[in-house]
Amino acid sequence: xxxxxxxxxxxxxxxxxxxxxxxxxxxxxxxxxxxxxxxxxxxxxxxxxxxxxxxxxxxxxxxxxxxxxxxxxxxxxxxxxxxxxxxxxxxxxxxxxxxxxxxxxxxxxxxxxxxxxxxxxxxxxxxxxxxxx
Ligand code: TYD
Numbered sequence: 195x196x197x198x199x200x201x202x203x204x205x206x207x208x209x210x211x212x213x214x215x216x217x218x219x220x221x222x223x224x225x226x227x228x229x230x231x232x233x234x235x236x237x238x239x240x241x242x243x244x245x246x247x248x249x250x251x252x253x254x255x256x257x258x259x260x261x262x263x264x265x266x267x268x269x270x271x272x273x274x275x276x277x278x279x280x281x282x283x284x285x286x287x288x289x290x291x292x293x294x295x296x297x298x299x300x301x302x303x304x305x306x307x308x309x310x311x312x313x314x315x316x317x318x319x320x321x322x323x324x325x326x327x
Contacts, residue, residue, distance in 0.1 A: 245290070247287070258299030263289075
């Protein structure tokens with residue numbers, strides 16, 4: 195599985211503006227159990243700094259942009275989420291960080307599980323050990 199998996203969202207625009215639909219089982223390759231969004235991120239703040247054991251997520255900036263840092267223990271990538279039609283699928287053991295939020299950024303995340311703190315790996319060295327197992 196490649197580290198950076200883009201999911202192109204179809205824009206259904208007309209003279210009135212734009213519309214994007216995200217459908218369970220069609221656009222998102224997992225059952226959606228939770229949705230959350232991050233906004234109003236203060237200047238200079240970075241978020242994330244964790245991996246998940248089981249969680250799958252689809253993330254898209256529906257407004258503004260942020261820089262997503264992904265790391266699977268072997269490979270690292272920094273990608274801009276800077277379009278409402280450019281979503282990223284994150285699955286498997288991947289360390290993620292979000293940086294450089296624009297003031298207007300609204301980062302929408304669809305997730306495969308309810309919130310579960312025990313699914314988080316919040317220590318980078320523990321993440322690297324988990325990858326090696
Ligand atoms: P946190 O994990 O710090 O966000 P991030 O990793 O994206 O920077 O989450 C902030 C707080 O919100 C923390 O107390 C946990 C809580 N939270 C929920 O209750 N449900 C959720 O779905 C998420 C993502 C976080």
